[in-house]
Amino acid sequence: MSETIDKTPQASRRGFLHWSIFGLLSLWALASLNMIVQFLIPPPRAHKSKDLSIPLSQIPPGTSTVVNFKGSPVIVINGDLGVAAFDAACTHLGCVVKWVPDQQSFYCPCHAGKFDQTGKVISGPPPEALHVVKVEVVNDNIVFL
Amino acid sequence: MMTWIKKQALALYDWVDYRTGIHDLTKDQLTEYRVPPKLNKWYSLGGLALFVLIMQLVTGVLLLVYYVPSTEESFASVQRIMLEIPYGWLIRVSHAVGSHAMIFVLILHMVSVVFMGSYKKPREITWLTGCALLFLSLAICFTGYLLPWSQLSFWATTVATNIPEPIPFIGPWIVKLIRGGESISPDTLNRFFALHVVVIPAVMLALVGVHLFLVRVLGISDPSPKKNKDD
Numbered sequence: 001m002s003e004t005i006d007k008t009p010q011a012s013r014r015g016f017l018h019w020s021i022f023g024l025l026s027l028w029a030l031a032s033l034n035m036i037v038q039f040l041i042p043p044p045r046a047h048k049s050k051d052l053s054i055p056l057s058q059i060p061p062g063t064s065t066v067v068n069f070k071g072s073p074v075i076v077i078n079g080d081l082g083v084a085a086f087d088a089a090c091t092h093l094g095c096v097v098k099w100v101p102d103q104q105s106f107y108c109p110c111h112a113g114k115f116d117q118t119g120k121v122i123s124g125p126p127p128e129a130l131h132v133v134k135v136e137v138v139n140d141n142i143v144f145l
Numbered sequence: 146m147m148t149w150i151k152k153q154a155l156a157l158y159d160w161v162d163y164r165t166g167i168h169d170l171t172k173d174q175l176t177e178y179r180v181p182p183k184l185n186k187w188y189s190l191g192g193l194a195l196f197v198l199i200m201q202l203v204t205g206v207l208l209l210v211y212y213v214p215s216t217e218e219s220f221a222s223v224q225r226i227m228l229e230i231p232y233g234w235l236i237r238v239s240h241a242v243g244s245h246a247m248i249f250v251l252i253l254h255m256v257s258v259v260f261m262g263s264y265k266k267p268r269e270i271t272w273l274t275g276c277a278l279l280f281l282s283l284a285i286c287f288t289g290y291l292l293p294w295s296q297l298s299f300w301a302t303t304v305a306t307n308i309p310e311p312i313p314f315i316g317p318w319i320v321k322l323i324r325g326g327e328s329i330s331p332d333t334l335n336r337f338f339a340l341h342v343v344v345i346p347a348v349m350l351a352l353v354g355v356h357l358f359l360v361r362v363l364g365i366s367d368p369s370p371k372k373n374k375d376d
Contacts, residue, residue, distance in 0.1 A: 038231040039207055 053143040056083070064099035069144055074133050076142060079104055079117040083142055086119050087131040097130070106130065174361065181367040187261070188365065190254035197247045198353065204240040205342070212292070214338040216331045219294040244286050251279050263366035271359040274352045281349050288341040294334060302337075303329050 052069055054076065059065050064077040066088055075088040077099050086106075088096045095110035105122060106115040113124035120129045134145040162168045211230055213222040226233035255275065258264055264272035291302045306329070309319040325332035 035232045035235065036207065039233060039236060040210065041231070043230060 053138075053141045056137060056140045056142055059083075059142075062101040064101075066096065069133065074144075075099060075106070076135065077117065081117055083135060083137055084117065084119075085133040085135040085142075085144070087133055089131075090126055091121075091128045091130060092124070092126040180365055184365070187253075187257040190250055190257060191360070194247065194250045194254055195353070195357075197243055197250055198349070201240060201243045201247065202346070204236050204243065205346075207236050208240055209342060214292070214334060216294055216334055219292060219334070223293045223295075244289065247282050248279075248286065251282055255279065261366065268359070268363055268366060271356055271363065274356045274359070278349060278352050278356065281345055281352070285341060285345045285349070288337040288345065291329075291334060291337045292341060299329060302333070306333075 052067065054065070054067060056078075059076060059078045061078050064075055066073050066075050068074075073088040073096050074085055075097065076083065076085045086097075090097050090108040090110065090113055092108065092111055092113050095108050097106040097108045097113070097115065099105075100107050104117050106117075106119075108114070108124065108126070111125050113126040114122040115126070115130050116122050118129075119132060121127075136143050136145060158168075208226065211222055211226050211233065213219055223237070226237050228234075258272065258275070287302075287305065291298045306320055306323050309323070310316045312319065321327065323333075324330070325336050
């Protein structure tokens with residue numbers, strides 16, 4: 001801590017070597033750190049296709065399916081009122097809801113939130129309706145818009 | 146400004162030092178640690194082995210971030226590390242080269258200890274823990290080899306796990322125990338994974354602790370001829 005600068009040739013040579021080694025080690029440490037940071041940055045997941053469609057025959061009346069749409073889970077149902085799709089994340093704390101065909105409603109397993117088949121809240125803690133994802137049935141295919 | 150920062154840093158250092166005694170500890174064990182005169186390159190091998198061990202731990206933890214231990218996905222996850230993840234190839238190859246370097250350095254270390262007679266009294270426990278560490282290193286290399294679940298690793302493990310079979314009576318039982326079944330299966334991969342990333346590293350670190358503690362307690366072995374009063 002309290003080193004004084006010595007002007008004798010030997011001392012300055014020692015100082016030069018000292019700082020050279022320190023500098024090289026710092027460079028090496030920085031390069032390694034850069035490598036590790038780049039390694040750990042989440043790599044982008046390639047989405048297979050932007051235009052998603054599923055055959056209507058995959059979900060007969062009363063059933064549902066969960067698909068990956070733009071990286072998030074979307075639940076598609078074939079209920080009494082026809083085909084509809086919602087962002088499957090519950091509006092309370094983001095758990096994935098499931099479709100209960102007997103009651104024609106969505107049920108969230110985390111805190112027992114319930115939604116009807118248009119996504120409106122029936123009971124439980126969710127503050128708002130499920131987010132609608134627009135779909136259309138074209139030639140027996142459910143097409144995501 | 147700089148003097149203020151320096152003052153605060155010193156105050157923090159004093160605060161830590163008062164509660165840990167780190168100043169005297171660094172002085173005694175690091176900056177003013179006395180070693181015997183005339184040390185040569187052969188004395189660096191233990192430190193080199195420690196460096197390789199640390200590199201293996203760092204690269205191993207990084208590989209663990211992307212590796213998936215399952216027969217379905219492990220090969221694909223290794224391919225992803227090699228081809229897609231930035232610097233993944235470097236980290237995986239470092240881990241593989243490091244495993245070879247570890248055995249190479251340990252054998253050289255052992256040779257120097259044998260030739261200089263450093264294993265003799267009172268250093269027997271240091272020697273025995275060192276021997277155990279060599280065998281554990283071989284075991285960790287062996288268990289790590291299966292993890293990519295490639296053709297090479299699958300068949301190499303099939304052949305190597307067959308080795309204990311000719312042992313009378315208990316041979317087939319040992320083979321079954323290592324494989325977790327009659328043949329190499331997903332269970333084999335899982336038990337090798339558990340051994341490779343948890344069990345063996347934990348035991349190795351504990352033994353390295355004992356080994357280094359004894360090296361410091363007993364001091365570095367000095368084989369230079371002494372004036373014998375008794376002879």
